[in-house]
Amino acid sequence: MRWKWLVYHVFVVAFAFIMMYPLIWLVMSSFKESSQIFITAKSLIPETFTFQNYVQGWQGIGGHTFATFIGNSLFVVILSTIGAVFASALIAFGFGRLKFAGKAIWFAIMMGSIMLPTDVVLIPQYIIFAKLGWLNSFTPIILPHFFGFPFFIFLMVQFIRTLPIELDEAATIDGCGKFKLFYRIILPLIAPAMATAAIFSFYWRWEELLGPVLYLNSPGKYTVSMALKMFLDAETSSNWGAMFAMSAFTLLPVIAVFFMFQKYIVEGISTSGLKG
Amino acid sequence: MKRLLMIILACTLVFALAACGGNNGPSPAANNGGSNASNNQGDGGQGNGTGEQEPDPVTLRMAWWGGQPRHDYTLKVIEMYEAANPHVNIEAEYASWDDYWQKLAPQAAANEMPDIIQMDLSYLTQYAEKGQLEDLTSYLGEQIDVTNISENAISGGKLDEAIYGFNLGVNTIQFQYNPELLKSAAGVDAIDPNWTWDDYAELSKQAAANGVYFDTGVKEDVFFHYYLRSHGHSLYHPTEPKLGYEDDALFVDFFGRLAANVQAGGTPTPDIRNQLAGNIEDDPVVKGEAIGIFQWTNQFVAVNNLAPAELEMQPLPGPDAEEGLYLKPSMFFSVSKNSEHKDEAAQFISFFVNDVEANKLINGDRGVPVSSAVKEALKDSLSPEQAKIFDFIAWAENNSSPLSPPDPLGSAGVMDALKSWVEKLDFGNVTAEEAAAGFRADAEKALERAQN
Amino acid sequence: MHTETIKKRVPRFGSGRRLRSQLTLKDHLTGYAFISPFVLGFLMFTLIPIGASFYLSFTDYDLFTTPAWVGLDNFTEMFTGDQRYWNSVKVTFIYVFAGVPLRLAFALFIAMMLNNASKLIGVYRTTFYLPSIIGGSVAVAIMWRNLFGNEGAVNAILTTMGLEPVGWFADPLAALWMLIFLSVWQFGSSMLIFLAGLKNIPQSYYEAANVDGANAVQRFFKITLPLLSPIILFNAVMQTIAAFQTFVPAYIISKGEGTPMDGTLLYSLYLFRQAFVFFEMGYAAAMAWVILVAIAIITALLFLSSRYWVHYESKGG
DSSP, rough: OOOHHHHHHHHHHHHHHHHHHHHHHHHTTSSSGGGGGGTTTTOSSOOOOOOOHHHHHHHHHHOOOOOHHHHHHHHHHHHHHHHHHHHHHHHHHHHHOOOOOOOOHHHHHHHHTTTSOOOHHHHHHHHHHHHHOTTTTSSSHHGGGGGOOHHHHHHHHHHHSSOTTTTHHHHHHHHOOOHHHHHHHHHHHHHEEEEEEEEHHHHHHHHHHHHHHHHSGGGGGHHHHHHTTTTSSSSSOOOOOHHHHHHHTTHHHHHHHHHHHHHHSSSOOTEEEEEE | OHHHHHHHHHHHHHHHHHHHHHTTTTHHHHHHTTTHHHHHHHHHHHSSSSSSOOOOOEEEEEEEEEOHHHHHHHHHHHHHHHHTTTTTTEEEEEEEEHHHHHHHHHHHHOOOSSEEEEEEHHHHHHHHHHOOOOOOOOGGGTTTTOBBBHHHHGGEEEETTEEEEEEEEEEOOEEEHHHHIIIIOOOOSSTTTBBBBHHHHHHHHHHHHTOOOOOOOOHHHHHHHHHHHHHHHOOOOSSSSSSSSHHHHHHHHHHHHHHHHHTTTSSSSHHHHHHHHHSGGGTTTTSSSEEEEEEEEHHHHHHHHSSSOEEEEEEBBBBHHHHOOEEEEEEEEBBTTSSOOOOHHHHHHHHHHOOOHHHHHHTTSSOOBBHHHHHHHHGGGGHHHHHHHHHHHHHHHHSSOOEEEEOOTHHHHHHHHHHHHHHHHHHTTOOOOHHHHHHHHHHHHHHHHHOO | HHHHHHHHHHHHTTTTOOOGOOOOHHHHHHHHHHHHHHHHHHHHHHHHEEEEEHHTTTTTOSSOOEEEEETHHHIIIIIIIHHHHHHHHHHHHHHHHHHHHHHHHHHHHHHHHHHSTTHHHHHHHHHHHHHHHHTHHHHHHHHHHHHHHHTTTHHHHHHHOOOOOTTTSHHHHHHHHHHHHHHHHOOHHHHHHHHHHHTSSOOHHHHHHHHTOOOHHHHIIIIIIIHHHHHHHHHHHHHHHHTOOOOOHHHHHHHTTTTTTTTTTOOHHHHHIIIISSSHHHHHHHHHHHHHHHHHHHHHHHHHHHHHHOOOOOOOO
């Protein structure tokens, strides 16, 4: 048994290293001198370690330090994640557990709405948001998430459908209304799916470029993903060092969130003893 | 517990809506130029002689693309202008090249463009012909001071007899090379200023024999255009939606030569070029793997700073280089049609191109200044690299021919077609004749299509 | 028998269904109350843009001037005149049908490997998810180009294995495979969903199977696969939709141009170029609606086929 354990861990670690290599390369490059990054791209270890990239990178652009950009990103990401996860759970319960007229049609509409490439709805949507006076504000980036996010809705529907229907029946006999059934019984049981959705949402919103690029005009409102691009300029010279350093640094919140939420992806109903 | 969660959720939602709602309207100013504006209120009281009565406060939105240094100095120039014109508040909206154009198109569609827009020659026609830009002709000599600016420089932004963009500085194309590598790999001390395409091929062969690239490939549309001009044609027909040359032998000759250089090893193959990141830091010249690079003059400083040796400048190969060469506006400031403060926007442009102190900050980053007074005043403070650029532009002024009209509608499709056919040719998948015919068909289709 | 234990849990399709007529008004209202956020959001933010894009697909629209009605011109040009369009269709189908199964298989493999009660499991999971976190960054593009470059690690490995090095940037198909590998490498989101699904399979099933003496392979095919099937369906559907719309990797690896020789010109990249580089928004809208129909058909087929291979514990459908 012991050697099996060892083989498992050696295999996992070795495999993890291969998967991680590009990330390690990114972090290592962030300690290289900016001008050396491309010249020494093939070697992992910097000839001289420098923290200058982090110092310079943190200064940001045009008088806005990275604290501003990180603050903006956190504001956008946290609000839209909360909105997307809870609204999606609510909607998913409706689709996954309830019967009502027109359900199939609405489900098809929901799936259909994510099949249309965004490029072509972007302009009409932009004009609507412009008419509402929402340009150069966070509203058009955050607000839509409070109306559910199809990917998460579908995800949670699928999870709800793996839950035994006996649960509902037992709850109904106990006199639970639908809403009570939802938040007393279903919501705790789909915690793994919600944690998964929260991780995705956090990361997707964190790296999202299109929304911020379209709707945020003042650099003081820019998010991290936009700010990172501003270090680069194909025409003249770019500050690659600062870009790498801040890319690496701004991964930390995402990793932290992942680490925090992944532990909710644990045994679901099997341990709750409801199966019996 | 769960109910509490729901309440919190509900509250967050309401809060989010309220917080977001509060963010529109005038708040961008608070976030951005706000601190500058309040600083300037102090100076404001003293007035500055622009008028008897206090002008109404004006907020201008100004957008540009670029890298970090450009953002930094442009913000300083804006501060300077606001100090001199306390009633004007300028909101800066700057972004990277990609993001900039991605933003501008929806803004134009929604009539929400900034008042002052940095414009590139390749987009000028699209935005101008589709009615997004103000004709600046009536502002010349009024809001925009042109006493020190030549007619030639101004006409760079001309399209159908209207000025849609004000030229901020000029550029031209050249060959920038590493003289040490030239000597060791190609065996010559300097390149003959009157070199020809045959000389170029010869040097390429030399370099390849020594395991070094002579150059890193050319931007197809720019250099083919140059070549066509040197033969009395141009890439685009000046008035009709078709190519500016009739004889495909020109294509065959030019790209056939280049493909031969690629096959000989003097120019990297397209797959090597595809592997590069496409920025100056990753360029073979910087890594000492190539002798030189064909590119614009305003890119010289950046590549020279990174290159292993001090680079030299060299005109493009001839014959008839003078007919081929032209001075190009490196970028423009345009005023958007939807701007409510066009006069004020024009005044800022005037300041930007004419003010000596401002141009000491700008320092030729947007091309060699168009104002002769500014050029004169900058002379003493230039770095050696910049002095080289200014000198080259001064030489080019006397050794070039007038600029062709801006690229017509549909030029983006033509460039795609050109790239793709030249790529096939460089890989040896098609003959030069096939590529020439294929390009003509695709290009004319793209131009036709953009007409209606 | 363990298989019967499972069978009992998997309800027969349609059993215990209430007829629609038996639903009360209250049932309908409750249902709509729950999905109301989606319905409202759709009506407010999505319906008009979708309708507009449908209209635009029959027009010539350059973003700046009024759209001009051209009937079916965009569609006829697309289907009969535009070779680049068909090339992008071909490239995209290869990308989807090679990439999605590979990615799912890989994600499931890792998820099962990490579905393990080790103390380090949190760290392992984070590690394997990391590649997906740096997904769209420029750094990945640079890294990836280095790995697949002529003198890069991948060709070095091929050479030591006695194989011919591949011109990843010269051959359009090889370049596409480079993109597919990138998508497989970023398996994190599917892996996480599989992991959550695996956690939902009651341990008691495995225990029962162990008592019956089932081996690992039998357990996988008799318990894991059927009970995970709703999640597999989810991942298959979402990954297929996402793969059809892949844009960022192609954009960053080919610098937005789909090189070499349009080998990485995925559908959405070509659509983007039509819309924002060529300013042919009408044509782009037409392209969007064609791909919508294609994705919808494939998704519908997946859903239809799911009757035969997906097992739901509940009968909510």
